[in-house]
Amino acid sequence: MNLNLDLNILTCEPAEQYHVQAGEHLSSHQLIAFMKSPWLYFKKTTGLVEDKDSPVYLIGRAAHTRILEGRDAYERQFALGGPINPKTGQPFGANTKAFAEWAETQGKPVLSHDQVALVEQMAAGVAMNDAAVDLLLYGRAEGVVRAEYCGTPCQIRIDWTHPYRGIVDLKTCDELDWFEADARRYRYLTQLAFYQSVLAVVISKHVPVHIVAVEKREPFRCGVWRVGDDALAVARQENEAAIRRLLTCRQKDFWPTGYEEVRLLDVT
Numbered sequence: 001m002n003l004n005l006d007l008n009i010l011t012c013e014p015a016e017q018y019h020v021q022a023g024e025h026l027s028s029h030q031l032i033a034f035m036k037s038p039w040l041y042f043k044k045t046t047g048l049v050e051d052k053d054s055p056v057y058l059i060g061r062a063a064h065t066r067i068l069e070g071r072d073a074y075e076r077q078f079a080l081g082g083p084i085n086p087k088t089g090q091p092f093g094a095n096t097k098a099f100a101e102w103a104e105t106q107g108k109p110v111l112s113h114d115q116v117a118l119v120e121q122m123a124a125g126v127a128m129n130d131a132a133v134d135l136l137l138y139g140r141a142e143g144v145v146r147a148e149y150c151g152t153p154c155q156i157r158i159d160w161t162h163p164y165r166g167i168v169d170l171k172t173c174d175e176l177d178w179f180e181a182d183a184r185r186y187r188y189l190t191q192l193a194f195y196q197s198v199l200a201v202v203i204s205k206h207v208p209v210h211i212v213a214v215e216k217r218e219p220f221r222c223g224v225w226r227v228g229d230d231a232l233a234v235a236r237q238e239n240e241a242a243i244r245r246l247l248t249c250r251q252k253d254f255w256p257t258g259y260e261e262v263r264l265l266d267v268t
Contacts, residue, residue, distance in 0.1 A: 005163045009202055010143025018144055018157050025146055025155035026243070028194040032187050034249075035242045042255040055115075059216065060172050062111055063122045067214075068141040068160055068170060079106035080116050118216065122172065125220035132212045132222050135168045136160055147201040150243040156195045166207030167195055172216050176223045179213050192227055193235035206232070 022030065023045070034041035043049040066074040083092050083102045092098040094112035103110040111119065126132050139162040146155045160168035169192055173179050183189065192209045200206050209227040214220065249255055 003164050003166060003205075003207060005161065005166070005203065005207065007140045007143065007161060007163055010140055010145060010158070010161060012140075012142065013144055015142070015157070018155070021146070021155055025153045026149075026246075027155055028191040031194060031239060031242060031246070032190050034246050035187070035190065035238075037258045038246070038249050038255045039257040041246070042249075058109060058111070059115060059118060061109070062115070062119050063172055063214070064159065064170055066119050067123050067126050068136065074119075077108060079103070079108055079110040081113050082110070121220045122214050122216065125214045125222045126212065129212075129222040129224060131224040132214075135162060135165055135210055135212060135224065138162060138164075139168070145199055145202055147198050149198050149201050150240050151247060152243060154194075154198045156198045158195055158199070165210060167192065167199070167209045169195075169209070169211050171211055171213040173213050174216060176213060176215055176221050179223065179225075183211075189227065189231055189235040190239060193232045194239055196232060197236055197239065 030041060030045060033044050040049070044051070062074065062078055065077055081091060082094070082099045084090065085092050085098070091113045092102075094114070099112070126136070139160050141160055143158050143161045144155065145158070146153065148154070158167055159170045162168055169188070171179075171182075171188070173182055188211065192211070196206050196209055206229075209232060211225040211227060212222065213225070214222040
């Protein structure tokens, strides 16, 4: 594909501002929740279920910022390290009262010394992969696009957009050997086909899609995948069918769990 993507179509905005728009714009995470269960989608979008932060999500967000936006943005958005014990010269543990008191005064997410070291190991892992470095050498991080897709306002926030290589999504994982199974389990193709399609509304073409995945533990290997066009086309059809079902649910105000009928379990 002869791609020369104008990055000025991407809007730069803080994550908080982006998530505020979720009430009026369908996102890939909302679509995935709906595909899992319309009832789950309803509970999430009406505030009956809140997405809870966790150390895993915190590390993922920090790694994205460090790897994609650079050290300055990383240090600006996160409080790093914590206080040092003057008696030992070593940092206080993340479970200590001193650390908790320090964290309360920071006004932003905090990372312990161990978590900072983990993020740096992941960044080093990405830097060791030439294909990943090439994909992330030029482009823009966290670019936002909003457009009407399949009859509903949608929004995407792309990890990295390369002017000639298209969409690049950064994933963290426990082990690269099982990453392709993770991709199926967490519906990464659903997410990336949604990104590709909403962007296509604006630029009138489907751009290539790549995934950069890095391990969250030793040896912090990094791998790169080019997502197949046929796989994206299948996911796109599934997404569009799901959006049509979503619009019907909205119209009827009917939100099934997806498990209303008796199923057959036939295990041999």
